[in-house]
Amino acid sequence: MPGHHHGNIKDVTIIGFRAAKSMVELTCHILENATLLECLTLDAVYDNGIEEADRSCVNKSYKCSPLIGKRMIAQAHKGLWAIGRYVADKVPSTVKLNVKKLCERCHVME
Numbered sequence: 001m002p003g004h005h006h007g008n009i010k011d012v013t014i015i016g017f018r019a020a021k022s023m024v025e026l027t028c029h030i031l032e033n034a035t036l037l038e039c040l041t042l043d044a045v046y047d048n049g050i051e052e053a054d055r056s057c058v059n060k061s062y063k064c065s066p067l068i069g070k071r072m073i074a075q076a077h078k079g080l081w082a083i084g085r086y087v088a089d090k091v092p093s094t095v096k097l098n099v100k101k102l103c104e105r106c107h108v109m110e
């Protein structure tokens with residue numbers, strides 16, 4: 001969205017964040033242009049509705065549902081890596097970066 005102004009956006013959520021150049025660029029673009037931004041939420045998993053912030057079923061009687069495939073799990077781990085490597089540094093002190101965790105039981109890399 002070059003040239004587009006996001007001056008009045010306060011809360012941005014990106015679901016299914018991937019370690020792709022376009023994704024990182026979009027996120028940085030929002031951080032640079034949304035001057036009133038207060039909260040940026042990034043979620044590397046697109047699992048359609050796990051609402052718990054830490055997305056963990058550890059010590060519970062169920063598993064995360066729906067389960068995502070191995071390829072998506074690997075992509076999610078790469079996405080989190082990209083957030084730490086390319087996005088975290090760009091977040092101004094006025095913005096709260098909220099990165100949703102992966103489940104320690106269902107989203108481990110094998």
Ligand SMILES: [Zn+2]
Nearest residue numbers: 057064103106
């Ligand atoms: Zn789980």
